[in-house]
Amino acid sequence: MINLNAIPLDYEPRRKILPKLPAFVTAKGQREPEMSEFESAFLCGTLKQFRPKKILEVGVAGGATTAIILQALEDCGEPYEMHSIDVAENFYRDKTKPSGFMAAFAKEKIFDNLRGTHEFHLGKFLPQIIDDIGSDIDFVILDTLHSMPGEGLDFLAVLPYLKIGSVVVLHDVSLNQARAQNFNSHATTALFGAVTANKFLNFVPDNGNRPYAYPNIAAFQVTEQTVECIENVFLTMVLRWAYRPSDGEIKLYLNHYLRYYPPELCKIFAEAFKMNLYNMVIISNG
Numbered sequence: 001m002i003n004l005n006a007i008p009l010d011y012e013p014r015r016k017i018l019p020k021l022p023a024f025v026t027a028k029g030q031r032e033p034e035m036s037e038f039e040s041a042f043l044c045g046t047l048k049q050f051r052p053k054k055i056l057e058v059g060v061a062g063g064a065t066t067a068i069i070l071q072a073l074e075d076c077g078e079p080y081e082m083h084s085i086d087v088a089e090n091f092y093r094d095k096t097k098p099s100g101f102m103a104a105f106a107k108e109k110i111f112d113n114l115r116g117t118h119e120f121h122l123g124k125f126l127p128q129i130i131d132d133i134g135s136d137i138d139f140v141i142l143d144t145l146h147s148m149p150g151e152g153l154d155f156l157a158v159l160p161y162l163k164i165g166s167v168v169v170l171h172d173v174s175l176n177q178a179r180a181q182n183f184n185s186h187a188t189t190a191l192f193g194a195v196t197a198n199k200f201l202n203f204v205p206d207n208g209n210r211p212y213a214y215p216n217i218a219a220f221q222v223t224e225q226t227v228e229c230i231e232n233v234f235l236t237m238v239l240r241w242a243y244r245p246s247d248g249e250i251k252l253y254l255n256h257y258l259r260y261y262p263p264e265l266c267k268i269f270a271e272a273f274k275m276n277l278y279n280m281v282i283i284s285n286g
């Protein structure tokens, strides 16, 4: 099922917290967060609508989005537990700063006393930390590499830890349309299309400047069918991969999947890796 324009957008948390965060801009003019105002408003609107208690963010970068999420959770006025994972210990756009430095600043200098708890898990892949975080997660934000296998790897890894009714927000669901060089950025597009779930899309409000309204952010709610039909997500793994995960990373994810999924689905994943490896080698050999 797809729900169009069903999330009431909430622009407030970003407007409140962003001016208080440290100014950051790269030589190329890149700013924090990596979401547009509309995308933050969709994310915060989803948080306000579903009022989760246990939140997991995968892909932190500078951490301005983490701070915006914390503000939205504070505005909800209820206790919560939030975890933010990034495989990089240092911010990929400025390695002199830790990943999440903006949210660390907000926690220390802006929020007096959080109503909930927040923990960073840096330098680790999701399967290395998820047992410590535990189950009953009811909200996930996936925003990592955008190209295959990308976010699909982490969704499959986290699904066994999600409550039925939990919500997954995907960033960059139309990034592959943004610029010619983004043609490979369809990992969340594939995941959003393949997953069986209760799906949410808000079209971008028309300000007269945009030739189309399809957004770059979306969400879905996990149902019993999400688990029953998970083979459709495994089957997206046979799309061509845009980067080569290390053997160690693949082993980590495959061993994790073997704990929760039937052997035939794990076999498809292993074959997808082998096929991609073979074809990447052929391509790189010209």
Ligand SMILES: C[S@@+](CC[C@H](N)C(=O)[O-])C[C@H]1O[C@@H](n2cnc3c(N)ncnc32)[C@H](O)[C@@H]1O
Pocket: 032, 033, 034, 035, 058, 059, 060, 061, 062, 063, 064, 065, 085, 086, 087, 088, 092, 099, 124, 125, 126, 143, 144, 145, 154
């Ligand atoms: C696009 S940025 C995140 C932007 C951030 N969510 C925002 O809105 O500003 C992607 C981040 O994901 C991290 N990353 C990439 N692959 C990852 C993985 N498998 N697990 C955790 N983090 C990952 C990168 O180190 C990078 O910091």
